[in-house]
Amino acid sequence: MVVPFTVALYTLAEARAINPAQKNRSRAFILKEVMSLKTITFSMTTPLIDEYRKKASFDVNTLRNIIDGEEFVEAKPQEDFAKALAAIDALETFDQGTAARYFLHANVFGSAVRSLGTDRHAETLRQTEQNEIVGCFCLTEVSHGSNTQKMQTTATFDKGEFVFHTPNIGAIKCWAGNLSHSATHAVVFAQLHTEGRCQGLHSFVIQVRDMKTMKPLPGIAIGDMGEKPGDWNGVENGWMKFDHHRAPLWTLLNKGCDVTPEGKYVTSFKSQSEKQSVTLGTLSVGRMGIIMKGANACILATTIALRYSVARQEMPVFEYPLQQYRLIPYLCGGFIIKIFQKRFQNHFVEYMWRVMSGEKSEELAEMSKEIHALSAAAKPVATWMGIEALGEARRACGGHGFLTCSRLNDLRESFDPSQTYEGENNMILQQSSNIIFAKLKEPHTRTPMGTMNYLLDTPKQFSGFSNCIVEDVLSAYKYLIRHLVKTSMRDYEKLKTTGKDSFTIRNEIQVHRAHTLSIAYGEHAIIQWGLEFVRDIAEQKSKQVMQRVLSLYSLFVLDKHLATLYISGYCSGPEFGDGIRSSLRLTCASLAPDAIGLVDVLAPPDFILGSSLGAEDGRAYDRLMEVFLKHENESPPFQKDLANFLAQRSNNNSKL
Numbered sequence: 001m002v003v004p005f006t007v008a009l010y011t012l013a014e015a016r017a018i019n020p021a022q023k024n025r026s027r028a029f030i031l032k033e034v035m036s037l038k039t040i041t042f043s044m045t046t047p048l049i050d051e052y053r054k055k056a057s058f059d060v061n062t063l064r065n066i067i068d069g070e071e072f073v074e075a076k077p078q079e080d081f082a083k084a085l086a087a088i089d090a091l092e093t094f095d096q097g098t099a100a101r102y103f104l105h106a107n108v109f110g111s112a113v114r115s116l117g118t119d120r121h122a123e124t125l126r127q128t129e130q131n132e133i134v135g136c137f138c139l140t141e142v143s144h145g146s147n148t149q150k151m152q153t154t155a156t157f158d159k160g161e162f163v164f165h166t167p168n169i170g171a172i173k174c175w176a177g178n179l180s181h182s183a184t185h186a187v188v189f190a191q192l193h194t195e196g197r198c199q200g201l202h203s204f205v206i207q208v209r210d211m212k213t214m215k216p217l218p219g220i221a222i223g224d225m226g227e228k229p230g231d232w233n234g235v236e237n238g239w240m241k242f243d244h245h246r247a248p249l250w251t252l253l254n255k256g257c258d259v260t261p262e263g264k265y266v267t268s269f270k271s272q273s274e275k276q277s278v279t280l281g282t283l284s285v286g287r288m289g290i291i292m293k294g295a296n297a298c299i300l301a302t303t304i305a306l307r308y309s310v311a312r313q314e315m316p317v318f319e320y321p322l323q324q325y326r327l328i329p330y331l332c333g334g335f336i337i338k339i340f341q342k343r344f345q346n347h348f349v350e351y352m353w354r355v356m357s358g359e360k361s362e363e364l365a366e367m368s369k370e371i372h373a374l375s376a377a378a379k380p381v382a383t384w385m386g387i388e389a390l391g392e393a394r395r396a397c398g399g400h401g402f403l404t405c406s407r408l409n410d411l412r413e414s415f416d417p418s419q420t421y422e423g424e425n426n427m428i429l430q431q432s433s434n435i436i437f438a439k440l441k442e443p444h445t446r447t448p449m450g451t452m453n454y455l456l457d458t459p460k461q462f463s464g465f466s467n468c469i470v471e472d473v474l475s476a477y478k479y480l481i482r483h484l485v486k487t488s489m490r491d492y493e494k495l496k497t498t499g500k501d502s503f504t505i506r507n508e509i510q511v512h513r514a515h516t517l518s519i520a521y522g523e524h525a526i527i528q529w530g531l532e533f534v535r536d537i538a539e540q541k542s543k544q545v546m547q548r549v550l551s552l553y554s555l556f557v558l559d560k561h562l563a564t565l566y567i568s569g570y571c572s573g574p575e576f577g578d579g580i581r582s583s584l585r586l587t588c589a590s591l592a593p594d595a596i597g598l599v600d601v602l603a604p605p606d607f608i609l610g611s612s613l614g615a616e617d618g619r620a621y622d623r624l625m626e627v628f629l630k631h632e633n634e635s636p637p638f639q640k641d642l643a644n645f646l647a648q649r650s651n652n653n654s655k656l
């Protein structure tokens, strides 16, 4: 059974409850089709694409079950959470807007209340889970997004209540999905003022609309931010302005801190930064989900472009090695990022389970930091690859790729903001490197998920290739990461002597240093977990093809670091660089016969893919003609005027 699609029922039912029909496509229809996926068969109507199917060295159904099967979602005790995430994964290949709305309500709003609140928020949580209320998440303000410390909305203790206020235009909350028309409740981040001083950024869960009239409560103004491209138009990204809005004390999400009825601030956090990192740690949930968007973007892009490439006659353009090189690595990226995200999600579900069970161990605190570092590194790595894949796929389909019916431009627009929300990619990479630097000050770097275990090792320089190219790639990454840690820290220490503050110094060591370090850390973890997954595959043909899929992904991402590897002294002379690049070309060519089979493993059914170029029967031209013929309108009125104008011009010219 294929987990993500069969469990779509769960999400679709839930999502429909909170999402007004934004589109004409019927979700009930999708659901019916989705449920029939278990018995999916190919229609075999075009000899050309079927010839390519026959070239696959593995069985598509077997590999599909290995990659996407039920056994892949291991988190049995927390099945509902895992299923909900899997269902969102399925849903967003069809419509990111609906998926985002549901995710924001159930996972971002819900998780914030669950992880930052306490028993007194149990009723809000129950209402969220039962869809009795609709939630949104309000962090960003008009003049501040990435720099969360500078948020200006205030929540001031006054006579046993909090008074929420927006001091200026720049402090208006904005971008919150679900807010414009639907949200009844919001998690709001505001500077908490009590005992005559600001206690820093805190989170609150407040009601924002009357449940019956759906009008904003007194002291709250809400509006919509206007049109956006792609699926995001239906997401209701809204703005909210407070004018001395009063809310009860229990609205403070009070894990680790509270305000007494007398207005006294109490906290068990040792420092502001500890509190800040716990408060914002809730964003990891969103980031983890967004990693899957990177995989989905790669899968949708290459499904469309590779199927079209084999249909593009006379000689299919697929046969050009450059065309293969432009697409197959992204297909491999789709597989490997998906594998990584599923494992990460299993860890995360386990972590959440332990937190909810009340565990307070040092190991759990370590895990929280590691989840934060890894999600902040892997989200940029995955989403950048996904957006690149969609751009390359659009170009690889030539002019027809530009047509709306290819869906590639729509997809690119819809996936684009994944680079920005839940932490702008470049910004959150800083969080990842900061955690790595802090970890390096400890006596050992062993971590619960094992992604930092190697940080204190002394990696060796390149001395020749082994018989496992992925291991070779991992060795190069370890050296690269060590080099980037050393150079970043060296520059940090140097800048410290100039008297600059740590915020400035951290910003100044990003280019070619900490920024690249976080990317390399994320890529290393993705490859390492991919290797462990592939090693465990028992069925030989699937294992062999997945070894090549992993090799190609690993070589493709490492290739981008060659210059830094040479600068670092890891290698000299052409052997290493030539070796990596020739392996890259050879592995890509070796995967060409398997490419269409691999696409079939992860491709959604046609009605979800929604592309004339990428349909599974390979009849791209017939489908294009269907679209062309739909636009064969009655003659437009201006044609008559045009004919008159042309006749007049011709008369005038003949008189000259």
Ligand SMILES: Cc1cc2nc3c(=O)[nH]c(=O)nc-3n(C[C@H](O)[C@H](O)[C@H](O)COP(=O)(O)OP(=O)(O)OC[C@H]3O[C@@H](n4cnc5c(N)ncnc54)[C@H](O)[C@@H]3O)c2cc1C
Residues within 6 Å of the ligand: 104, 137, 138, 139, 140, 143, 144, 145, 146, 147, 174, 175, 176, 177, 232, 237, 417, 420, 421, 422, 423, 424, 425, 426, 427, 507
């Ligand atoms: C479709 C969409 C949905 C969203 N949904 C929500 C939501 O539901 N709730 C919510 O609260 N927010 C939401 N957001 C807002 C989003 O989280 C912010 O846009 C994001 O955090 C970036 O903040 P910003 O837009 O203020 O950019 P800025 O912080 O102004 O950044 C602008 C640019 O400057 C760079 N920059 C900033 N600081 C630094 C630095 N120190 N060093 C180097 N470069 C820097 C950034 O990398 C970025 O490229 C959404 C955004 C989008 C596009």
